[in-house]
Amino acid sequence: MIEDRLSDRTTWIGGREPSPEEERTLATATASSTKLRPLGDRVVVKPTAREEMTKSGIVLPDTVKEKPQEGTVIAVGPGRTLDDGKREAIDVKEGQKVLYAKYAGTEFKIDDEELLIVSQKDILAIVED
Numbered sequence: 484m485i486e487d488r489l490s491d492r493t494t495w496i497g498g499r500e501p502s503p504e505e506e507r508t509l510a511t512a513t514a515s516s517t518k519l520r521p522l523g524d525r526v527v528v529k530p531t532a533r534e535e536m537t538k539s540g541i542v543l544p545d546t547v548k549e550k551p552q553e554g555t556v557i558a559v560g561p562g563r564t565l566d567d568g569k570r571e572a573i574d575v576k577e578g579q580k581v582l583y584a585k586y587a588g589t590e591f592k593i594d595d596e597e598l599l600i601v602s603q604k605d606i607l608a609i610v611e612d
Contacts, residue, residue: 523560526600528601530551555578
């Protein structure tokens with residue numbers, strides 16, 4: 484049995500196979516986790532909702548809607564590491580509204596919430612109220 488595991492090259496964390504209870508706990512913990520900590524100079528943004536209807540009352544299907552370029556910053560990374568080992572400061576903070584490049588970043592979903600991870604260089608401006 485151990486030889487089968489070695490031949491499959493399966494490595495267990497802690498050197499032992501997790502119990503069924505531990506497997507269930509890990510699966511639910513990662514699936515329900517919404518706390519994100521981006522790395523480097525990346526920023527997690529929640530895009531603003533797309534317009535469902537035009538000003539004249541025409542309902543727009545998903546295929547015609549424009550991709551949003553505005554959103555709210557949810558989490559900010561520590562900053563890019565420079566060649567001398569210091570961290571570059573990030574210009575945005577959590578809760579700020581920002582404009583970002585149209586096709587920037589990586590889209591993903593967590594708990595039915597669409598989010599976007601963009602690099603600081605893809606953020607074009609901060610929207611001030």
